[in-house]
Amino acid sequence: MILLENVQKIYRSKSGTVTAVHDANLEIRQGEIFGIIGYSGAGKSSLIRMLNQLEKPTSGRITVAGRLISAIRGKELRKARQEIGMIFQHFNLLWSRTVRENIAFPLEIAGVPKEARQKRVDELIRLVGLEGRGDAYPSQLSGGQKQRVGIARALANNPKVLLCDEATSALDPQTTDSILDLLVDINERLGLTIVLITHEMHVIRKICHRVAVIESGNIVEQGEVLEVFKHPKHATTKKFVQQVTESDEARETIGQLLHKYPDGTIVKLTFVGDAAEKPLITDLIRHFEVDVNILQGEISQTQKGSYGTLFVQLQGENEEIVRAIAFIRGKMVEVEVVEYEQ
Numbered sequence: 001m002i003l004l005e006n007v008q009k010i011y012r013s014k015s016g017t018v019t020a021v022h023d024a025n026l027e028i029r030q031g032e033i034f035g036i037i038g039y040s041g042a043g044k045s046s047l048i049r050m051l052n053q054l055e056k057p058t059s060g061r062i063t064v065a066g067r068l069i070s071a072i073r074g075k076e077l078r079k080a081r082q083e084i085g086m087i088f089q090h091f092n093l094l095w096s097r098t099v100r101e102n103i104a105f106p107l108e109i110a111g112v113p114k115e116a117r118q119k120r121v122d123e124l125i126r127l128v129g130l131e132g133r134g135d136a137y138p139s140q141l142s143g144g145q146k147q148r149v150g151i152a153r154a155l156a157n158n159p160k161v162l163l164c165d166e167a168t169s170a171l172d173p174q175t176t177d178s179i180l181d182l183l184v185d186i187n188e189r190l191g192l193t194i195v196l197i198t199h200e201m202h203v204i205r206k207i208c209h210r211v212a213v214i215e216s217g218n219i220v221e222q223g224e225v226l227e228v229f230k231h232p233k234h235a236t237t238k239k240f241v242q243q244v245t246e247s248d249e250a251r252e253t254i255g256q257l258l259h260k261y262p263d264g265t266i267v268k269l270t271f272v273g274d275a276a277e278k279p280l281i282t283d284l285i286r287h288f289e290v291d292v293n294i295l296q297g298e299i300s301q302t303q304k305g306s307y308g309t310l311f312v313q314l315q316g317e318n319e320e321i322v323r324a325i326a327f328i329r330g331k332m333v334e335v336e337v338v339e340y341e342q
């Protein structure tokens with residue numbers, strides 16, 4: 001559906017040259033929710049804005065829904081853009097227009113007759129759950145409702161792709177979740193391909209099928225979300241995964257325990273699917289001369305299944321702990337010895 005081949009974006013100004021995206025190669029499949037995650041300045045906005053040519057690549061090829069978007073301009077580009085909707089962090093609504101008028105705007109531009117426009121606006125209002133708010137102005141809406149208007153407007157011309165530029169970053173956690181649920185609903189109901197950029201791993205975990213991690217303009221890792229959670233390879237990916245798997249509270253507790261029991265070994269176990277159902281802790285206590293203290297555990301759902309993390313403290317002779325860890329590894333459970341900075 002979307003193909004990036006050797007894409008580069010270089011900004012040149014009086015103050016110098018910035019390479020925002022280096023040689024990016026990506027393939028985004030029809031109907032998937034694809035997330036691009038990175039810290040501020042990593043190049044996410046530059047990357048997503050090249051998909052509808054809000055930014056032009058300096059070199060490379062970008063194909064979206066069969067069109068070589070990086071090479072077209074004028075009328076052809078305007079037509080191509082109708083197939084690519086976009087929503088923004090700060091909604092970008094027209095403040096002097098009502099909800100209905102905002103949603104109708106792209107239909108007016110596309111030359112849709114008034115009656116068909118009204119009908120389509122009604123459908124969209126229902127789709128995004130804004131019934132009864134059609135005549136309100138953006139200033140009278142909550143953040144979540146504003147983003148619902150943004151989504152309805154982006155979908156007005158039945159696009160094939162929806163681009164989301166930090167669409168939930170200005171929202172509180174609960175509203176974020178309701179907007180993410182809406183995006184999943186739209187993806188499933190309409191078969192729409194969704195590409196989003198974010199700096200929050202929670203967003204990736206909750207709705208994406210696949211993810212790419214970008215750092216200093218380079219895509220440093222990409223893959224299925226569950227796989228990336230299980231085996232993060234790059235240091236930046238590991239940090240993002242920790243955002244979800246290790247709360248600040250857990251880190252604090254574990255830090256305190258490391259102080260209190262400096263002899264014990266704290267390990268983090270990560271298990272996926274079937275591995276979670278095996279009686280691992282019972283087996284450990286039965287087979288090895290170790291004490292096992294459970295410190296913290298969590299199970300998270302991704303679009304492709306669940307995975308869990310469990311922090312335990314093992315106490316006993318060093319040799320026995322080493323044997324116990326080898327035993328856990330043999331059970332297809334990831335084990336990582338935790339050594340926090342004090």
Ligand SMILES: Nc1ncnc2c1ncn2[C@@H]1O[C@H](COP(=O)(O)OP(=O)(O)OP(=O)(O)O)[C@@H](O)[C@H]1O
Nearest residue numbers: 011013018020038039040041042043044045046047
């Ligand atoms: N129009 C521009 N002119 C010059 N440099 C730019 C321009 N836009 C972005 N950059 C630079 O390109 C790099 C990547 O920026 P970009 O906005 O794509 O990153 P980002 O990951 O989206 O970050 P943020 O979340 O902070 O927007 C940064 O160093 C930024 O300063």
